[in-house]
Every structure is written in C-alpha cells, then in structure tokens.
Amino acid sequence: MLVTKQPVLRRFWYPVMPLAKLATGPQPFTLLGESIVIWLKSDGTPAAVRDRCCHRTAKLSKGCVVGDHIQCGYHGWEYDARGACVKIPQAPDNAIPSGARVPAYHAQARYGYAWVALDEPLADIFPIPEHDDAAYRCVQQFDERWKTSPLRLMENSFDAAHFAFVHRGTFGQFSKQKPEFFALNETEYGFEAETKLVINNPPASHRITGTTEPTTRRHFRNQWHLPFNRRLGLNYPNGLEHLIVTCATPVDDEHIQVLQWLYRNDAEADCSAAELNKWDAQVIAEDKVILETVDYDAPIDVSRQVERSMPSDQPGLIMRKRLLALLREHGEHEVHRLTVA
Numbered sequence: 113m114l115v116t117k118q119p120v121l122r123r124f125w126y127p128v129m130p131l132a133k134l135a136t137g138p139q140p141f142t143l144l145g146e147s148i149v150i151w152l153k154s155d156g157t158p159a160a161v162r163d164r165c166c167h168r169t170a171k172l173s174k175g176c177v178v179g180d181h182i183q184c185g186y187h188g189w190e191y192d193a194r195g196a197c198v199k200i201p202q203a204p205d206n207a208i209p210s211g212a213r214v215p216a217y218h219a220q221a222r223y224g225y226a227w228v229a230l231d232e233p234l235a236d237i238f239p240i241p242e243h244d245d246a247a248y249r250c251v252q253q254f255d256e257r258w259k260t261s262p263l264r265l266m267e268n269s270f271d272a273a274h275f276a277f278v279h280r281g282t283f284g285q286f287s288k289q290k291p292e293f294f295a296l297n298e299t300e301y302g303f304e305a306e307t308k309l310v311i312n313n314p315p316a317s318h319r320i321t322g323t324t325e326p327t328t329r330r331h332f333r334n335q336w337h338l339p340f341n342r343r344l345g346l347n348y349p350n351g352l353e354h355l356i357v358t359c360a361t362p363v364d365d366e367h368i369q370v371l372q373w374l375y376r377n378d379a380e381a382d383c384s385a386a387e388l389n390k391w392d393a394q395v396i397a398e399d400k401v402i403l404e405t406v407d408y409d410a411p412i413d414v415s416r417q418v419e420r421s422m423p424s425d426q427p428g429l430i431m432r433k434r435l436l437a438l439l440r441e442h443g444e445h446e447v448h449r450l451t452v453a
C-alpha cells in the first residue's frame with residue numbers, strides 16, 4: 113500500500129515523536145511524504161507547519177522557537193501555529209501580506225508524544241485509560257525509523273504464526289506453531305483479536321513476565337485501531353498486566369517511524385524500565401530484520417485458500433478489507449495492489 117497515494121490517510125492522528133525531544137527546539141519530521149516542522153509553544157503544546165519558509169524556502173526546522181512562534185533561521189521571519197507570518201524583521205513598519213504564510217497542520221500532545229494530523233481528523237486519538245490510572249506506570253520504549261510499510265508492521269503485530277520462527281530466540285516456542293485459542297471481533301475502530309498461547313520464558317525474561325517458570329501462558333487482547341496503531345494487552349497467570357502500544361507512523365511509501373511505549377501494573381523495583389526496554393528491543397529487532405526484507409507495497413494473494421483458512425492470516429485480510437472500505441468511502445484514491453478478492 114503506497115501510503116502517500118491515499119489522501120484519506122492525511123485525516124488521522126499520528127504520533128511523530130516524544131514531547132521530550134522537542135524540549136531542545138524545533139524538530140523536522142516527514143509525515144506521509146510531507147516535510148513538517150514541530151515545535152512546542154509556550155504552554156508546552158505542540159504546533160506543526162510545513163518545513164519551508166515562504167520567503168526564500170529555508171527549512172524552518174533550522175530556526176528557533178520565539179514564544180509561541182517559530183522563527184526562520186535565515187532572515188528571522190516568524191510564523192504562528194496557524195502558519196501565518198507574524199513578523200518580518202526587515203520591514204517592521206509595513207503590513208505583512210496575507211499571502212505570507214505556510215500550510216499548518218493539526219497538532220496536540222497525548223500520552224507523552226506530539227501527534228499530528230495533516231488534514232481535518234476523522235477520529236480522535238484512540239483511548240488508553242491506563243495512562244491516567246495510578247495503578248499503571250508508563251515507559252517510553254522506542255522511536256525508530258524502519259524501512260517497511262505501516263501495513264506490514266500492523267499485520268505482523270497480529271500474526272501469532274511468526275512467533276515460533278521470528279521470535280524463537282526470545283519468547284517463541286518452536287514446537288507450538290498454532291495458538292491454543294484465537295478469536296477476532298471487528299469493531300468500529302478496527303478489531304480486537306484474542307489469543308492464548310504458551311511462551312518460552314528464558315532467564316532474561318523472568319522479571320518481564322514476573323515468573324521463573326521455564327514457560328508461561330500469555331493471554332493477548334490485541335486491538336487494531338485504524339489505520340496503523342496497535343494496543344496489545346498481555347496478561348499473565350500471576351495477575352501481571354503489560355500493555356504495549358505500537359504505532360507505525362507513515363513517513364513515506366518506504367519508511368515508517370515505530371513509536372512504542374508500555375504500561376505495567378507493577379513498580380520500577382519489580383522490573384526496571386531499562387530491563388523492559390532491553391528485552392523488548394531484542395523482540396522488535398527480530399521483527400525489524402524480517403520486515404525490512406518484505407515488499408513495502410504490502411501486496412497479498414488473497415485468492416490462496418490456505419491464507420483464507422488460517423487464523424493467523426485473518427487479521428491482515430481484515431485490515432485490507434477495512435482499509436479498502438475506508439479508501440472507497442472517501443472517494444479519491446489509488447488502490448494500487450490493495451485488492452481483496
């Protein structure tokens with residue numbers, strides 16, 4: 113799926129970077145092929161405009177923040193969060209032309225990240241009640257550029273069949289190539305897939321799972337939120353809850369920004385953020401190696417009956433069906449190999 117060919121994708125919120133990264137000044141980002149600059153206003157909330165000064169086209173991300181505005185680093189023109197030029201230092205007595213502006217985007221802070229929607233959003237950012245629940249702590253994990261497509265990461269995130277192969281070095285049980293339970297319910301936001309399976313629990317994951325047993329049972333409640341967000345609830349028999357949020361923010365047709373954070377109903381002393389990140393870094397590195405080998409255009413031969421009949425391929429098929437419906441509902445689009453038989 114070539115994401116830059118689908119205008120409707122501009123109408124969703126995407127996390128682009130941790131808010132903390134903006135503390136040092138404006139930052140560039142490419143979202144759906146569009147070069148944007150993000151900065152923090154004086155109240156700590158983010159603003160985003162096109163990363164191109166309307167004077168002589170310098171990148172605004174090379175400038176600096178002045179109050180609520182961004183100042184171009186070339187001749188000091190200043191822009192507000194709506195993209196209007198509000199100051200031209202070389203012509204202080206002249207009215208600023210109304211055409212002196214740059215495109216502005218929707219921006220907001222949520223869950224510790226700056227989120228951007230390029231056009232009018234179709235839906236709010238998906239809810240994470242645990243973020244405001246004192247029983248849970250939040251750990252920011254990864255902010256990485258991968259050479260793959262967001263649909264590829266999403267289908268991977270709901271595919272229990274790859275654990276035995278891709279994750280055999282961490283939690284995957286090579287002898288258990290089918291989960292003992294799988295159910296999928298479509299929802300307005302996408303779907304929830306429930307899976308129960310036994311995983312390997314090597315010493316390096318004992319504090320992650322909260323048990324020293326060589327294997328343990330993992331109960332997944334895994335939500336897909338259109339278009340490219342995954343909220344993975346993991347429960348263990350000891351009552352430990354581990355919620356992973358993974359967002360595949362579309363950079364361009366070949367790259368995504370992987371933003372991942374988690375929530376746990378335990379304490380830092382039970383398993384430190386550094387331990388959690390070390391273990392999960394190994395797990396997502398295993399996914400990255402394989403996902404960077406796949407065709408980023410995310411084609412799939414859905415006429416193959418074997419894929420239709422396998423539970424592990426159902427989430428990917430439903431994602432294609434829902435994305436295709438979304439593209440059709442919003443008219444202008446180029447389906448481009450995103451075909452469901």
Ligand code: FES
Pocket residue numbers: 165166167168169170184185186187188189
């Ligand atoms: S190029 Fe930005 S102020 Fe001149």
Ligand SMILES: [Fe+2]
Pocket residue numbers: 268274278279399
């Ligand atoms: Fe994986």
